[in-house]
Amino acid sequence: MRVAFQGEAGAYSEEAIYGHFGAVETLPCETFDDVFAAVAAGDADSGLIPIENSLAGSIHQNYDLLLQNQLWITGEYFLRVRHCLIALPGVKRSEIRRVISHPQALGQCAGYLRSMEGVKAEAAYDTAGSAKLLKASGERTCAVIASRRAAEIYGMDVLDDGIEDNSENYTRFLAIAVKPVTPQADAKTSIVFVLNNQPGALFKALSVFALREIDLTKIESRPLAGKPWEYLFYIDLLGSAENDTVVRRALDHLNEYATMLRVLGSYPRCKTT
Amino acid sequence: MRVAFQGEAGAYSEEAIYGHFGAVETLPCETFDDVFAAVAAGDADSGLIPIENSLAGSIHQNYDLLLQNQLWITGEYFLRVRHCLIALPGVKRSEIRRVISHPQALGQCAGYLRSMEGVKAEAAYDTAGSAKLLKASGERTCAVIASRRAAEIYGMDVLDDGIEDNSENYTRFLAIAVKPVTPQADAKTSIVFVLNNQPGALFKALSVFALREIDLTKIESRPLAGKPWEYLFYIDLLGSAENDTVVRRALDHLNEYATMLRVLGSYPRCKTT
Numbered sequence: 319m320r321v322a323f324q325g326e327a328g329a330y331s332e333e334a335i336y337g338h339f340g341a342v343e344t345l346p347c348e349t350f351d352d353v354f355a356a357v358a359a360g361d362a363d364s365g366l367i368p369i370e371n372s373l374a375g376s377i378h379q380n381y382d383l384l385l386q387n388q389l390w391i392t393g394e395y396f397l398r399v400r401h402c403l404i405a406l407p408g409v410k411r412s413e414i415r416r417v418i419s420h421p422q423a424l425g426q427c428a429g430y431l432r433s434m435e436g437v438k439a440e441a442a443y444d445t446a447g448s449a450k451l452l453k454a455s456g457e458r459t460c461a462v463i464a465s466r467r468a469a470e471i472y473g474m475d476v477l478d479d480g481i482e483d484n485s486e487n488y489t490r491f492l493a494i495a496v497k498p499v500t501p502q503a504d505a506k507t508s509i510v511f512v513l514n515n516q517p518g519a520l521f522k523a524l525s526v527f528a529l530r531e532i533d534l535t536k537i538e539s540r541p542l543a544g545k546p547w548e549y550l551f552y553i554d555l556l557g558s559a560e561n562d563t564v565v566r567r568a569l570d571h572l573n574e575y576a577t578m579l580r581v582l583g584s585y586p587r588c589k590t591t
Numbered sequence: 592m593r594v595a596f597q598g599e600a601g602a603y604s605e606e607a608i609y610g611h612f613g614a615v616e617t618l619p620c621e622t623f624d625d626v627f628a629a630v631a632a633g634d635a636d637s638g639l640i641p642i643e644n645s646l647a648g649s650i651h652q653n654y655d656l657l658l659q660n661q662l663w664i665t666g667e668y669f670l671r672v673r674h675c676l677i678a679l680p681g682v683k684r685s686e687i688r689r690v691i692s693h694p695q696a697l698g699q700c701a702g703y704l705r706s707m708e709g710v711k712a713e714a715a716y717d718t719a720g721s722a723k724l725l726k727a728s729g730e731r732t733c734a735v736i737a738s739r740r741a742a743e744i745y746g747m748d749v750l751d752d753g754i755e756d757n758s759e760n761y762t763r764f765l766a767i768a769v770k771p772v773t774p775q776a777d778a779k780t781s782i783v784f785v786l787n788n789q790p791g792a793l794f795k796a797l798s799v800f801a802l803r804e805i806d807l808t809k810i811e812s813r814p815l816a817g818k819p820w821e822y823l824f825y826i827d828l829l830g831s832a833e834n835d836t837v838v839r840r841a842l843d844h845l846n847e848y849a850t851m852l853r854v855l856g857s858y859p860r861c862k863t864t
Contacts, residue, residue: 372819375651488819520810521794521801528794535820537793539810546645546761547808 322353322362328446328468334491335366338395354387364495372488391583393493403478404469405461411477418442419463429483505558506587512578526571558584595626595635601719601741607764611668627660638767645761664856666766676751677742678734684750691721692736702756778831779860785851799844831857
């Protein structure tokens with residue numbers, strides 16, 4: 319089995335693949351678009367994309383790509399993101415003058431970085447990619463923020479571990495594939511829909527779930543291209559669109575209000591902790 | 592009067608300031624944090640921040656900054672974003688090999704850029720800043736995407752105008768200040784709240800508006816730091832928190848469910864077109 323992800327070897331997405339799928343082959347891709355394309359073309363059996371971080375929020379590009387592509391969500395995985403300060407072998411923490419990483423990783427370690435006097439933070443394309451670049455450059459006054467796996471892969475030293483300011487740092491990933499799955503018990507379902515732009519429209523839409531005591535775990539709104547200030551709504555709910563009668567009825571009911579409704583997938587729920 | 596904005600002279604935010612406030616003094620700031628800080632410290636009488644683009648969606652950092660700071664929203668403004676292809680004086684379109692701009696501007700002109708054969712797009716910090724940098728570098732095979740005003744300010748040529756793929760390209764800006772305003776008729780109110788993480792909680796919260804026929808124009812969710820998969824909800828609604836009894840009652844009602852509720856401001860509504 320081969321699973322596509324965005325980033326370089328050692329990326330957090332790759333760590334999530336091993337957590338979710340076990341020991342599979344991984345396919346690094348430059349962009350999220352490339353991950354969707356690799357799965358659609360059959361170059362990978364599945365893809366794993368980050369959809370939300372508990373500190374930084376949603377990765378909106380992937381919400382848009384779920385809509386633009388015709389793939390199914392087949393699973394979810396929660397990864398505890400644990401950042402490391404990584405440098406070339408033998409370098410001491412006191413020698414560091416620059417720290418490079420993805421802006422989100424720099425932001426999550428802002429307090430730690432402020433405590434390193436005389437050190438400048440610099441944005442880079444991604445976390446593991448920064449480690450790869452540093453290894454190639456051989457720059458001894460530079461460190462990167464990335465995962466422990468990235469340090470191991472590129473033969474670097476971990477100077478400090480768990481340097482994120484807030485330890486409640488989790489990323490939720492979604493597995494995507496060409497064919498849907500049929501989860502048995504404890505399922506989650508992701509949908510996207512558009513409503514007529516009328517007062518109370520969202521309230522009515524949520525009523526189809528609330529009145530049936532269906533638990534919503536996430537709601538996200540995204541702009542509807544070409545219609546300023548109208549929105550697509552993405553909702554995650556507990557239950558299966560195929561196996562749970564109450565969910566099926568709620569979706570039929572929502573279809574009465576929605577001008578567009580698409581089930582992105584029902585899949586086994588992953589417990590947060 | 593002095594109004595702070597993020598970016599260089601010629602930025603879309605500065606254009607929005609002139610549209611909203613008229614001929615005032617402007618204060619360019621490096622970051623959105625700096626805009627909030629300048630207003631809080633009294634270095635500027637007001638700030639104008641982008642909060643949402645009709646194609647790209649919300650600027651989440653500014654939602655977070657509204658919560659972290661104690662400023663009031665005092666107005667809103669809609670700017671039609673019209674991108675220009677800009678180069679050094681005398682340069683022909685056929686000479687261009689690189690186009691530099693903010694990633695969002697590049698994305699909004701992706702179709703146009705694909706039609707320019709043999710041209711590479713490169714991400715930069717901001718739109719007007721790219722024009723400033725190009726002017727300084729004197730590079731004749733390079734163009735930038737920015738506003739017509741940016742071209743004028745830096746003495747550059749506009750090679751092409753309105754190059755965005757989708758003409759329904761608007762950005763909504765919010766004016767922020769130390770003191771709140773009291774709008775008379777046709778007001779909008781922005782609030783932020785947190786709910787107990789219970790099934791149906793959002794449905795109940797929306798009911799306080801729907802049952803009073805209060806029109807919601809926007810809902811946005813952001814992660815609650817330190818509580819993974821719990822959310823802050825930001826809502827914009829029509830009416831004034833101070834002058835409209837029905838809105839005041841709805842907010843009192845919401846307070847019965849919410850564990851936190853803050854009115855970010857009531858302000859005169861700006862018509863979209």
